[in-house]
Amino acid sequence: MRGAVPGLGTPHPFGSRLPAIYGSDELAGRLLAAFDEVLAPVHSTLDNLAAYLDPQLAPADFVDWLAGWVAAETAPGWTLRQRREAVDSAVALHRVRGTARGLAEQVRTVFGVLPEVTENGGTVWSSTPGGPLPGSPVCALTVTVRVADPDLVPLARLRALVEANRPAHVPCDVRVVIEDGPVAGGDDDGTL
Known part of the structure; x- marks a missing residue:
């Protein structure tokens, strides 16, 4: 990757480490200069390793x-800034993966729109045995995205993203609602 940088020098050239008797030898100097040129990208990368591992500072490639x-979710055509943000937030998103908040953040990261995520589950405790249970006995998840222009959120990509990040055991409906208009995509009720 970094080998294509023209004129990249090395902080520790081999020629300067030779004993004086070999330092004046032209052939040895040219051979060692070739090694310096080959190893310069290695020195540069190792000297800047912390910057390579920081998504805000790393080179674009x-x-x-x-x-x-x-495992950051990126898409073709994203700007460098969008890819840097996706990498930067990937670990935090993996921590909440499979939750309503994690699903909403993943959709926001990829499409720039915060969806409404409705689930029917819940937890509760009671000191009285036999109390009512929260939610519904049938698992369900609905993801609704409200946009003015349906082309901003491609339905196939949205559905694939939700399928990849929802809990595996919960059936899911994906809906795209056009602001001040009809529901886009899917069945008559707007479900995909």
Whole structure:
């Protein structure tokens, strides 16, 4: 990656480490200069390793590699800033994956729209045995995205994203609602 930087120097050239008797030898100097040129990107990368691992400072071509490391959700055509934010927030999103908050944040990160996530489950405790249970006995999850322009949120990509990040055992409905208009995509009720 960094080998394509023209004129990249090395902080520790081999020629300067030679004993004086070999330092004046032209052939040895040219051979060692070739090694310096080959190893200069290695020195540069190691000297700046902390910056390579920080998505806000890493070189543009390295950000995509970092995205693969942390399984960040990115899409073709994203700007460098969007990819950096996706990598930066990936670990925090993995912590809340499978929750309503995590699903909403994932949709917001990818599409820039905060959805309404409705689930029917819940937890409660009671000191009285036999009290009513929260939610419904049938699991359900509904993700509703409200947009003015339905082209901003491609339905196939939205559904794929929700399917990949929802709890595996919970059936899910995905809805895109056009602000001040009819429901887009899916069945008559707007479900995909």
